[in-house]
Amino acid sequence: MKCWLAILFCALATPLFGQQAAAPHFRAIEVYVDSGNLPLAAYQVQFSVTNVTARIVGIEGGQHKAFREPPFYDPKAMQGERVIIAAFSTETPGHLPSGKTRVATIHIMTIGETRPAFELKLQAAADPAGKRISATVTCGEKPQ
Amino acid sequence: MSDSLPPDSEQDLEAPARLVAAFKEGARREIFVPATVDDAILKAARLQLRPPNKSSVARWPRWMLWPALAGACAIVAFVIRMERPAQFAREDLNRDGKVDILDSFKLARELKIGGSLPAYLDANGDGVVDARDVNAIASRAVALGKERPQ
Numbered sequence: 001m002k003c004w005l006a007i008l009f010c011a012l013a014t015p016l017f018g019q020q021a022a023a024p025h026f027r028a029i030e031v032y033v034d035s036g037n038l039p040l041a042a043y044q045v046q047f048s049v050t051n052v053t054a055r056i057v058g059i060e061g062g063q064h065k066a067f068r069e070p071p072f073y074d075p076k077a078m079q080g081e082r083v084i085i086a087a088f089s090t091e092t093p094g095h096l097p098s099g100k101t102r103v104a105t106i107h108i109m110t111i112g113e114t115r116p117a118f119e120l121k122l123q124a125a126a127d128p129a130g131k132r133i134s135a136t137v138t139c140g141e142k143p144q
Numbered sequence: 145m146s147d148s149l150p151p152d153s154e155q156d157l158e159a160p161a162r163l164v165a166a167f168k169e170g171a172r173r174e175i176f177v178p179a180t181v182d183d184a185i186l187k188a189a190r191l192q193l194r195p196p197n198k199s200s201v202a203r204w205p206r207w208m209l210w211p212a213l214a215g216a217c218a219i220v221a222f223v224i225r226m227e228r229p230a231q232f233a234r235e236d237l238n239r240d241g242k243v244d245i246l247d248s249f250k251l252a253r254e255l256k257i258g259g260s261l262p263a264y265l266d267a268n269g270d271g272v273v274d275a276r277d278v279n280a281i282a283s284r285a286v287a288l289g290k291e292r293p294q
Contacts, residue, residue: 044245044285072245072282076289084286086245090256124244130253132246 022112026057028142029106029118031085035125035135039096041066042088043103044124045137049081049110051117056083058107064097071104084123093128105142235267235281248282 033043056077061068066089077083085104089096110116118139125135204212232239237247251265251273261273268280 042245042249072248072279072286074283074286074288080288082288084288086248086282086286088245088249088252090249090252124246126246126249130238130246130250 025110025113027108027110027116028144029108029139030102030142031062031104031106031120031137031139032100033103033122033125033135033137034100035098035127035133037098038127038133039093039098040101040103040125040133040135041090041093041096041128042086042124042126042130043122043135043137044084044086045103046084046119046121046123047082047106047139048119049108049116050119052110052112052114054081054108054110054116055079056081056106057109059083059085060105060107061087062101062103062105064101064103066091066096067101067103086124088126091128096128100138106139234269235284237265237267237281243281244285245282248278248285251281252278 029047031045031047033040033045056079059070059073061070067087069087071085071087073083073085083106085106087103108116120137120139122135122137125133127133232241233243235243235247237250240246251267252275254261254265255273255275255278263273265273265277267277270276
């Protein structure tokens with residue numbers, strides 16, 4: 001009888017230990033756009049988490065004054081794994097960033113210990129005249 | 145008038161010896177035909193004797209018919225497409241075929257410059273061109289429902 005009770009306890013307790021292992025982690029992902037020598041006046045980036053279950057829980061603006069306000073995004077992206085962020089500035093070229101600049105920070109919550117992988121796609125970037133320019137987009141996890 | 149010959153007509157059928165000799169002499173002699181006349185006669189004879197004309201389609205290999213037909217259809221479709229005016233979304237202000245932040249940026253720049261703005265810039269259709277149109281276009285640009293993740 002004691003043996004059966006021990007087996008039953010183990011069977012019921014195992015899922016509880018499993019839940020403890022899958023604790024949520026909050027991470028801040030910084031998104032950078034590099035426009036080279038040209039001033040960056042507008043950008044649009046698609047961001048998604050590809051390998052783990054994740055939820056986007058917040059979006060912040062960037063480093064430079066021109067992009068300090070939070071970018072445009074679809075509120076439906078909250079609690080999802082994918083978001084399109086976009087922003088522009090009508091400032092003069094002298095007041096716009098060039099080179100690599102942080103344009104936004106995306107806060108996500110992941111479940112489990114697996115390190116999340118991200119996919120970024122630059123959908124648009126423009127100079128102050130509204131002319132499409134080539135740029136690169138990267139991201140990195142902000143150290144906590 | 146009777147068609148029958150007189151009884152002594154059999155004897156009259158014999159050609160005169162001089163005439164027969166002249167015919168025999170003529171057959172032996174080679175008649176000169178100029179080369180141009182010879183060529184013309186040959187050409188005319190070939191034209192006359194050639195087999196009946198086949199249609200131009202029949203001269204092509206049969207397998208070429210379908211690719212040729214498909215190519216013709218593609219050309220017709222291309223021409224029709226080129227002639228049709230391009231359809232742009234209301235918010236696609238820069239007419240590049242997609243609604244993105246650059247359309248919103250374009251309107252923001254126009255508003256900053258000021259002056260009278262054309263009615264087509266009224267993206268949200270409220271009769272006024274203002275910052276709300278800028279936001280409406282930007283919201284459309286980042287909307288998730290419009291495309292599938294790639």
